Amino acid sequence: MLRQTLAALSALLWIVPAIAGDTVLNLYSARHYQSDEALYDDFTRQSGIQIKRIEGNEQALLERVIHEGENSPADVFITVDAARLAQAEAHGILAPVDSALLTARIPAHLRSAHWYAFSTRARVIIYNRRKLNAEDVPTYESLADEKLRGKVCSRSGAHPYNLSLVAALIAHNGEAATETWARGVVANFARAPKGGDTDQIKSVAAGECAVAVTNSYYLARLMASERVEERNLLKRIGVVWPNQASYGAHVNVSGGGLVRTSKHRAAAIAFLEYLASDSAQRHFANANNEWPAVPGVTIDNPDLDTLGHFTADTLPLTTLAGNLVKAQQLLDRAGYR
Numbered sequence: 001m002l003r004q005t006l007a008a009l010s011a012l013l014w015i016v017p018a019i020a021g022d023t024v025l026n027l028y029s030a031r032h033y034q035s036d037e038a039l040y041d042d043f044t045r046q047s048g049i050q051i052k053r054i055e056g057n058e059q060a061l062l063e064r065v066i067h068e069g070e071n072s073p074a075d076v077f078i079t080v081d082a083a084r085l086a087q088a089e090a091h092g093i094l095a096p097v098d099s100a101l102l103t104a105r106i107p108a109h110l111r112s113a114h115w116y117a118f119s120t121r122a123r124v125i126i127y128n129r130r131k132l133n134a135e136d137v138p139t140y141e142s143l144a145d146e147k148l149r150g151k152v153c154s155r156s157g158a159h160p161y162n163l164s165l166v167a168a169l170i171a172h173n174g175e176a177a178t179e180t181w182a183r184g185v186v187a188n189f190a191r192a193p194k195g196g197d198t199d200q201i202k203s204v205a206a207g208e209c210a211v212a213v214t215n216s217y218y219l220a221r222l223m224a225s226e227r228v229e230e231r232n233l234l235k236r237i238g239v240v241w242p243n244q245a246s247y248g249a250h251v252n253v254s255g256g257g258l259v260r261t262s263k264h265r266a267a268a269i270a271f272l273e274y275l276a277s278d279s280a281q282r283h284f285a286n287a288n289n290e291w292p293a294v295p296g297v298t299i300d301n302p303d304l305d306t307l308g309h310f311t312a313d314t315l316p317l318t319t320l321a322g323n324l325v326k327a328q329q330l331l332d333r334a335g336y337r
């Protein structure tokens with residue numbers, strides 16, 4: 001018994017200094033893709049830095065890191081949508097990173113002083129092919145046209161995806177015009193806003209409404225679905241890249257940054273830099289059917305290729321972030337809830 005205890009103790013004495021010498025990075029991530037494990041393992045192999053992943057849904061994780069404040073064990077915070085990244089930044093959760101590599105790799109419009117985008121997605125218009133043609137809904141602005149009365153489905157106006165889009169519209173068209181637009185869209189609702197993007201796709205396919213907006217990766221996800229009824233949804237809908245004759249399709253991101261209270265700054269920055277490498281970019285984007293944030297990195301994703309190529313809005317996401325409060329207030333006034 002005593003021998004066993006001593007053996008166990010000596011084993012512990014060997015192990016403890018080894019763990020203490022190793023850095024363990026606490027990664028707060030709203031991404032929950034099995035395939036991300038391979039990415040983290042690869043980083044650990046290259047750097048010797050272990051990753052401890054704390055997962056949560058996007059909103060819960062954002063609230064957690066905000067509430068933990070000074071005591072947060074988080075080193076790196078990763079989430080989706082510029083609206084959430086901007087909220088984390090506004091709450092002082094993130095610290096600036098001095099990295100020539102990240103500055104060189106991530107385009108200026110896809111980063112702020114406190115966070116970097118690592119993948120991009122487009123907010124596209126989808127329509128029921130029996131009810132509309134692509135020419136009926138070429139732009140976000142067209143969703144307010146009177147001819148679409150009773151034809152538009154939407155998720156909540158308070159959701160970050162819609163807040164970000166409206167914040168971008170404010171930058172392009174001004175606040176007054178965007179409020180008029182929001183009132184027009186509300187007047188066109190087929191039903192009160194509800195559900196997520198996939199629910200809007202289903203509603204359009206079912207003909208409950210004729211048009212809606214969705215993030216691009218939900219379409220690619222359905223294309224790759226093992227369920228034939230999900231793949232069949234796509235036969236009934238058309239996809240429009242919005243605003244191709246003007247500022248381009250609204251692009252949002254998933255991204256992350258260094259948590260201000262991190263005790264492992266160097267390791268955290270090394271991880272962020274790793275995410276900007278070609279191979280990590282390819283993997284990070286493709287896991288959710290997105291596009292890499294780093295220019296020139298290509299991915300092999302037939303479903304995304306099916307969606308085709310498009311002109312993306314290059315509005316700086318920091319400009320968008322600056323309009324988020326206005327966007328929320330404007331949507332409230334317009335009754336877009």
Ligand code: FE
Nearest residue numbers: 080197215218
């Ligand atoms: Fe999403």
